[in-house]
Amino acid sequence: PHVLSQTEFVNGDDLTYPFQERGLQFGDGVYEVIRVYQGRYYLMTEHVNRLFRSAAAVKIKLPFEKGELFDKLDELLRINKVQGDAKVYLQATRGSAIRDHVFPDVEANFYAYVQDLPRPVDKLTNGVTAITQPDVRWQNCYIKSLNLLPNVLAKQEASEHGAFEAILHREGTVTECSSSNAYIVQNGRIFTHPETNNILHGCVRSRVKVLAEKLDVPLVEEAFSLDDLQTADEVFLSSSTAEIMPIIQIDGEKVNNGKPGKITVALQKSYEEDAQ
């Protein structure tokens, strides 16, 4: 596979980094995951804009301008002859230098690769289960930082309980999930946490707002509680890899009798049309 390294294409097997690398030693970097459907990017502008926002927030200077990155990402799909469903992972770190907490005076490291990723059709149709977990992350969750240890631990806990996702809460207020945004439907209205520093401003989330409006379903950007979660008519999550995914059971308790809800299914349908 051809991998984008800085602004050049190299063979993926040939891309290596020194052990003194800021991403490896400090998690000192930012990343993106962009969805590809039928060989074409979905929500690419949103993802590239967020990468630049994340990098700026942690003072990493990317080795290209936005326009150049768009061109290179298109070339990444062409050169790898991608025609199906896939995801592109992009990562930028502060660079390679002798370990020191203070920023070194070196260029940022950047790479991007593409990997086949079929749509999770079975889970989308039948829904998934979740557990709730305290959100122990830092106060800048809007930055798509490489520091994913709390997210990894929460997702692992979910996995050990046979669940797909961990729904995170700060003192009873639901923020988002370990790698997706969280929503409930109550009396015909969708609720999701507002775009504060406590959540990642999901690209699919921004799309869900548009799709809900098209469907004439009110979407309220207002935080909801663990109690609301328990009594919700429907619960779902969203991300670039999971799309709009019904949650049918939380901490062992069924949501909507264990079936994907009506509004969730309607959103899934309009997402599918949008992504075509």
Ligand code: PDD
């Ligand atoms: N995760 N919240 C968190 C904490 C996330 O890590 C993600 C995405 C989202 C959804 O964002 P978007 O709609 O832009 O994909 C929300 C990616 C898929 C990942 O880490 O693999």
